[in-house]
Amino acid sequence: MKGLSKRINKVAIIGKGTAGCIAASYFRKTLNAEIEWIYDSESPAQSVGEGSTIPLARGFFNELNMNYSALDYLGGSIKKGIRKIGYNGVGDYLHEFPLGELAIHFSSKMLQDYIPKVLDSKGVEIVDKKITSHDEVDADYIIDCTGYPKDMKGYNEAEFTSVNAAHIVQSPCRGPLFDYTFTVARPFGWIFAIPLADRTSCGYLYNKDINTLEEVTEDMKAFMKEYRFPYSDNINSFEFQSYHKKEVFTERATYNGNAAFFLEPLEATSVGTIDWINRTVVAMMQKDLSFKEANSFFTREIKQTEHMIMLHYLNGSKYNTPFWDFAKPRAEASAKEMVQSNLFRDIAALALKNFQEPDFPSMIDVGEYGQWPPYSYFQNFKGLAIAQKIDDLIREFETSS
Numbered sequence: 360m361k362g363l364s365k366r367i368n369k370v371a372i373i374g375k376g377t378a379g380c381i382a383a384s385y386f387r388k389t390l391n392a393e394i395e396w397i398y399d400s401e402s403p404a405q406s407v408g409e410g411s412t413i414p415l416a417r418g419f420f421n422e423l424n425m426n427y428s429a430l431d432y433l434g435g436s437i438k439k440g441i442r443k444i445g446y447n448g449v450g451d452y453l454h455e456f457p458l459g460e461l462a463i464h465f466s467s468k469m470l471q472d473y474i475p476k477v478l479d480s481k482g483v484e485i486v487d488k489k490i491t492s493h494d495e496v497d498a499d500y501i502i503d504c505t506g507y508p509k510d511m512k513g514y515n516e517a518e519f520t521s522v523n524a525a526h527i528v529q530s531p532c533r534g535p536l537f538d539y540t541f542t543v544a545r546p547f548g549w550i551f552a553i554p555l556a557d558r559t560s561c562g563y564l565y566n567k568d569i570n571t572l573e574e575v576t577e578d579m580k581a582f583m584k585e586y587r588f589p590y591s592d593n594i595n596s597f598e599f600q601s602y603h604k605k606e607v608f609t610e611r612a613t614y615n616g617n618a619a620f621f622l623e624p625l626e627a628t629s630v631g632t633i634d635w636i637n638r639t640v641v642a643m644m645q646k647d648l649s650f651k652e653a654n655s656f657f658t659r660e661i662k663q664t665e666h667m668i669m670l671h672y673l674n675g676s677k678y679n680t681p682f683w684d685f686a687k688p689r690a691e692a693s694a695k696e697m698v699q700s701n702l703f704r705d706i707a708a709l710a711l712k713n714f715q716e717p718d719f720p721s722m723i724d725v726g727e728y729g730q731w732p733p734y735s736y737f738q739n740f741k742g743l744a745i746a747q748k749i750d751d752l753i754r755e756f757e758t759s760s
Contacts, residue, residue: 363610363643363650367499369393373490374504375402377467378616378633380474381418382502385637387483388422390644395498396478399489409560410438410540410553410627411462412730414634423477432473434466434556436535441626445544447674448744453539454735457723462627464540464553493611501612502640508604508618515658517601519669519693521686522548522623524567526575529593530559530583542625543582544676546683547575550582551624559588564623567598569682603661608653613640620661625668631730635660663700667729669693673745698752703728707749710736714746 370390372382375398383396419425430436439462440455456462479485493501508514534554541552548565563579583590603620607613615636622628639656642648672690675683697703709722710733722733731739740746 367392367644369498370500371395371397371496371498372502373397375471376504376616378504380470381633382504382615382637383478383483384422389641395484397486397488397490400487409467410464411630412627413456413460413462415630416461416463434469436464436554437538438462438464438540440539441542442539443542446676446743449742452742454738464555466555503612503614503618504616506617514602514604517665519665519689520601520623521689522564522566524565524598526563526579527595528561528579529591530561530588531591532559532588533557545578546678546680547578548682561588566682569685572596606654607657608650622664625671628664628730663729666693666697667731673748674743694752698756704753706733706736709733710740711750713737
């Protein structure tokens, strides 16, 4: 089976976004190879995707000796979980990280200013240059973090995702105001609020084929008034696709970040996926993992993550609207596919077993499905009130198999 059998003496990372920052940090620490980081300083930073999960903070701690004081340089804040409001079920609950484990919120621009300075001081060669082709790069291997693809050739579109547009408002509400990411179900989709030092980033994710930007803008204003976030004209509205590249791992390069995938940011899964891709590159280099195997594992990882995200639509929300009528059956189809996985059924069984008298440690470090361990499924089965639905689907599948 063909894999990365050649010796890798030099790795080039292309792109300065969040994925590029993570890759440069990770490979400098992990590989016994020269690291060159190439990016175009004129390329603007995206002010979205500014929440994370545990791998980001843990990685920067291990690789760069970063601690809480670094949050000042990132304009960020600590994140102890994701607060979810308006979904059918409890209606307001916190999906929290285990006690002692924290993620962070961060300013994309400040991250992209700070990490190069740290890595430059640690000997990483940084080249300010716009790259238009891998042929321009003198390296044994490339990590391509150059952002959204120009077209969808060579990519698969996500099967179940229900949102395809975003309306982002940067509220001048200084903080941080709270220590979690806000996620609120709304009539036309859902809204996130990320607390940063100099602003609160609020984003409305919706389906452009069901609702108009004008409708979403008015509901965003109503949301911000209700939660007392000052509105501003610092806005950014765009359409998107949820997708993944068919061949992320190739003989010349591995693609990461938006060059490899995009899924709606309901659980801030991008950082975990970026980290997974980086670790798989090392596995190819050190454990003779083939490109075919790596790409198959990546497709499975993305599908699992999409299934997990879709669980949030399974029981609907407090809104009886065309959007939720559209999303719910897609979530049901996703869940029916999800329960076919032996791994998911094992993880769900452990979460359900702990429903009445939970033993938290028994649900940590025992495997994940879609980046969630049993501890996360336990919390969200309760919060979304979907435990019985999942149990019924599992029993239905096992009976028919």
